[in-house]
Amino acid sequence: MTMNRAVFIPGPIGAVEDPTTILRALIFSSDLSFLMEAHDGLSAAIATQAGFKGLWASGLSISSALGYRDANEASWTEVVDVVERMADASGLPILVDGESGFGNFNNARLLAMKLLQHGGAGVCLEDKAFPKRNSFVGDHHPLVDIDEFSGRLKAIKDTTGDDLLLVARIEALIAGYSLDEALRRADAYADAGADAILIHSRKSDADEILAFAKEWQTLPIVIVPTKYYRTPVSAYRDAGISTVIWANHAMRAAVAGMRAVCARIAAEESIAGVEPEVATLDEVFRLLGYDELAAAEDRYLPKH
Known part of the structure; x- marks a missing residue:
């Protein structure tokens, strides 16, 4: 499936290149890339003005802006609507927080198809059970079976092909599992068709993230250093990490x-x-x- 979507943005931006092509170049670049969180058209325009080359449509931030908790209270249709406004206001490629897919494989592939139609360049799916809750809230974060989650990834890939970048987010470390479990899931998700792996941690240092990066180099690695923010960016470059997401700071600054x-x-x-x-x-x-x-x-x- 190839759509080669050029997007026209009203206002000063004009026509832009296919957003998935740009996002793929960022994720697969040999240089460390950065995605800035946005949660509406205004924050997307501000991130563009600041010079960011890509955006993260944060589930936490979009939910907060809509007055919901980050526990699948916002519907996937509401998320798609926000992403469309972000795309129109920025002209930037957007990696969308697809939560755990808002249900089973069918919900996940429907979400992916609609994001592709409404300005998303990529979707990130996490391997938690539905409904999920924010990774930094509480200690109860049940994971889905590897085979079931792999089915969700395959369903998205079969539906959107290479037209939508697919990132598999591993929550094993959040849920208290070992590095070995995170590595086992990474291998399975790569086999299922993921283009990149997001490894997540709630610790205040990056030790387990860097340990993962040392052991696993099959696909580009994406990280979210919300809790281990004191780690210098040079450590990520040295570890060969692909992309850093600044995941919620525009929303928190607005609050x-x-x-x-x-x-x-x-x-x-x-x-x-x-x-x-x-x-x-x-x-x-x-x-x-x-x-x-x-x-x-x-x-x-x-x-x-």
């Missing part, structure tokens, strides 16, 4: 910023004090391409 501004306005009963500390409306207009709309009006609307 902190909005909380501070709302509290101050409520206390001062005025916006005068916060006005110099927030983005101007002109900045917002530039970010979202209002100038393109004005130019289009001059071109397409009748002159009076």
